[in-house]
Amino acid sequence: MNYLKALVLFLLIFIGLIYLSGQNAKQQLMMTLAEQLPQVVNPSLNNAIDESQELSRMSHSLVDDLHDITFVSKLPADLVASLTVAELNLSKTKLSGSNTVNWQFGNHTLYASIDSSVNFNYWLVAFWAGAFTVLGLLIDYLFTPIFKFQPHRKKVSIPVQVMTGGDKLSTAIEESRWFDGLKQQGLIKDLTAQQELQLASLKEQQQCWFSIALQQGLNIEQSLQAAEADDMLCFDLPNQQVIIHGVPIRLSKTPLLYYFWYAKRKLEAEPAYLNPPQGKPDHKNGQQLAKLMQQYGGHQKAIRDLDEGLKGKTLDQNRNKIKTELQRVLEDFACNYLFDSERDERTARYRYSLKLPAAKLKLGS
Numbered sequence: 001m002n003y004l005k006a007l008v009l010f011l012l013i014f015i016g017l018i019y020l021s022g023q024n025a026k027q028q029l030m031m032t033l034a035e036q037l038p039q040v041v042n043p044s045l046n047n048a049i050d051e052s053q054e055l056s057r058m059s060h061s062l063v064d065d066l067h068d069i070t071f072v073s074k075l076p077a078d079l080v081a082s083l084t085v086a087e088l089n090l091s092k093t094k095l096s097g098s099n100t101v102n103w104q105f106g107n108h109t110l111y112a113s114i115d116s117s118v119n120f121n122y123w124l125v126a127f128w129a130g131a132f133t134v135l136g137l138l139i140d141y142l143f144t145p146i147f148k149f150q151p152h153r154k155k156v157s158i159p160v161q162v163m164t165g166g167d168k169l170s171t172a173i174e175e176s177r178w179f180d181g182l183k184q185q186g187l188i189k190d191l192t193a194q195q196e197l198q199l200a201s202l203k204e205q206q207q208c209w210f211s212i213a214l215q216q217g218l219n220i221e222q223s224l225q226a227a228e229a230d231d232m233l234c235f236d237l238p239n240q241q242v243i244i245h246g247v248p249i250r251l252s253k254t255p256l257l258y259y260f261w262y263a264k265r266k267l268e269a270e271p272a273y274l275n276p277p278q279g280k281p282d283h284k285n286g287q288q289l290a291k292l293m294q295q296y297g298g299h300q301k302a303i304r305d306l307d308e309g310l311k312g313k314t315l316d317q318n319r320n321k322i323k324t325e326l327q328r329v330l331e332d333f334a335c336n337y338l339f340d341s342e343r344d345e346r347t348a349r350y351r352y353s354l355k356l357p358a359a360k361l362k363l364g365s
Contacts, residue, residue, distance in 0.1 A: 009136050014129035021079040021125075022118040026099070029083055029116060034101040037112055041090065042105050050301075055090040055110075056317075063088045079125050080118055087115035089324050093252065096215065097328050113328055182211060195220055202227055212330060213247045233337055233354075234362040235260050237296045244337055249329050251322070254302045257293050258318040260363070262339070264292075267358050272351035274344055275316070281309020312349070319352065 041058060048054035063085060089095070095102075095111040102111045191199070202210060206227040213223035229246030236243055237260065241250045251259065265273060276282040290306035293299075305314065319339055326334035339352045354361070 005140075006133060006137060010129050010133040013132045013136070014125060017079060017125050017129055018120060021120070025080045025083055025118050026116060029085075030099065030101060030114065033112065033114060034103070037090075037101065038103040038105070038110075041110065045105060051092060055092065059088050059090045062090075079121055079128070081121050082119045084117045084119065085114060086117060087324065089113045089328075091252075093250075095328060113324070115324075115327075182214060191220065195224070198224055208333065209245050209247065212333070216247055216249070216329065218247070230360075232360050232362055233263065233356055235263065235364065244326075244330065247329070249326065251325050253297075254293075254299055255318045255321040255325065257296060257298050257302075258289075258315070259322050260296075261289050261292060262352070262354050263361050264363060266354045266356070267361055267363065269358070272340070272342065272353035273315075274347070274351045275312035275349045276310060277347070277349065278312060281311045283309045286310035315352070 040062070041055075044058060045051055045054055089112065091111045091113075092108065093111065094109075095113045097113060099115065100111060100113045102109050104110075199210070209229075210223050210227035213226035214220075218226060226246030231245055232243075234243040235256075236248070237256070239248075239250075240253055240256060241248050242256070242259065243249070262273070273285075286306045286309040289310060290303050293303050293306065305311075323334065323338055326337060330337070336355060338355060340355050341350045341352050343350055
């Protein structure tokens with residue numbers, strides 16, 4: 001028996017079962033939340049003075065209620081032990097991505113994005129992967145002798161010297177069709193020969209940025225430019241957005257201005273900011289940030305809060321909102337544009353600064 005083949009087959013089946021059961025669990029979670037969230041959220045908003053504030057409060061409250069969910073699989077084998085909801089973001093602004101739901105409230109739409117993780121019964125996954133591996137090896141053993149009797153075709157290769165330009169283009173596209181999946185999703189429709197050649201030549205990370213740009217609504221040419229753009233974080237405050245690696249991302253106004261404030265500190269070579277102690281707001285930096293918000297049209301409530309001083313809790317909340325909104329678009333790439341933290345040994349509080357070096361920051365678009 002070829003033990004290497006058996007091991008590879010077992011790992012492929014094991015990973016496949018994990019993926020399929022995980023997707024099934026998350027799909028059921030989204031269906032349940034799509035039905036239950038309107039029944040919970042809408043009545044609470046009917047009596048709310050500030051809808052955005054109430055949505056933020058409920059986001060944190062519901063995460064505690066939904067943290068651990070007992071899951072009953074619809075698959076033949078119960079491979080999933082439980083679901084964990086790590087983060088829930090309720091918003092009046094449109095959220096995109098596969099893990100989002102929306103519903104109607106009054107004359108406008110509400111949105112929710114859910115970040116969840118799946119806990120598996122790994123011993124059961126391993127059992128079924130082993131069973132399918134044995135079945136696969138048995139089928140291979142039975143059918144391999146049949147195919148050995150098939151006549152072999154001799155493959156004739158065309159020398160590179162006699163290939164035309166069209167042949168080379170066709171060969172390049174045949175060898176790299178990573179973007180076919182984007183076509184199936186409807187993100188790509190008509191491509192010129194030149195565009196297909198450009199797509200075929202993109203490196204793996206550039207392919208990811210191209211896909212992100214398409215999902216953000218950019219056209220083919222704009223997405224190609226984003227894929228090949230410099231790794232920069234630019235702030236476009238008049239349009240209430242940041243531009244990361246050439247991809248525009250719209251952010252809520254208050255988190256955007258806090259993000260801008262951290263970037264400004266980095267550009268001015270100021271040290272990582274130490275969160276103020278509880279009950280002792282930082283009045284000096286609070287006034288500076290309030291002036292910044294007044295300059296760029298920040299919300300009056302946020303400005304009034306800052307007049308009382310900059311609070312550690314407010315900083316934490318806005319960093320979390322920045323993280324949520326960037327991860328919604330960039331997924332794993334978002335971590336490069338978030339924050340470094342270090343604990344101050346004397347006070348046991350944390351210091352925060354942007355991860356990106358100052359050379360990769362631009363305060364104007």
